[in-house]
Amino acid sequence: MPKSQKPSSGLVGAGLLIVDKEAGMTSHDVVSRCRKLLNTRKVGHAGTLDPMATGVLILGVERATKLLGLLALTTKSYTATIRLGQATTTDDAEGELLTTADASAVTDEQIAAQIAALTGDIQQVPASVSAIKVDGQRAHALIRAGEEVTLAARPVTVSRFDVLARRDVPADDSGPGFVDLDVDVDCSSGTYIRALARDLGAALGVGGHLTALRRTSVGPFTLEHARTLDELAEDPAVSLDIDQAAQTAFPHRQISAEEAESISQGRWLEPIGRKEIYAAIDPSGHTIALIQERGKRAGSVMVVRPATLR
Structure with a gap:
């Protein structure tokens, strides 16, 4: 279906909008802009993306906002650049410089060994300026207020952590040499890439941060689905209507017209032996x-097309 075509069955404008976020914007900034472009207040986002980061941000529009909490967005993929030789207060380029060290002597073999230790099922301490709540308040808000925050390590999975390129910047009058690594990371939801940069630099003894x-992807949604805000302004419509x-996002089950009528009125279907949430088509x-x-019941967790809208 062309992007400009509206969804049918009384759900005009409902769907998911996959935005290719630009740097410098918060996720809330993106939501606010999309509300104006789509002329609706019913826009929400699934997860956040740091202001310095770019790429896939998933938004729900109109009735599809109800989908956001049900999406199985458990895997994410990133491309990133890690600078070895400098540690910062935020573990990324937006923080203040904490330490510097000459990283030029770090070998590819040493890097590979420490990356291997950070791959698989690991325990990770999130960045202290994360949005994780501590006693009901966001960690980053406590940090800004001058309080010390210590976050507990939690289990995450890094299924891929590959170095694509290495660039050495030699020492000069302005300071010691550092190393930039371009990397690809596939990981579970809740993994902090800047914490990987921090931990890699610490393990190598030179410090590190994300620059x-x-x-590039969240669950099944990739940059191929995504549009920039400028592209959205030219064609203000969702990326995927609510059916798409x-x-x-979900596995399918084909149902009859009679079953569709029943489930649209809040009744249930006969189960078919599936554990995961699935779409009834x-x-x-x-x-x-x-x-x-x-x-013995297959009941709805969300009626996409209730009888009153069909």
């Missing part, structure tokens, strides 16, 4: 509901 970050969104290709099976 660039681009998110549900059928991209009617004969015309519309997503009627998202279903989860419990015991």
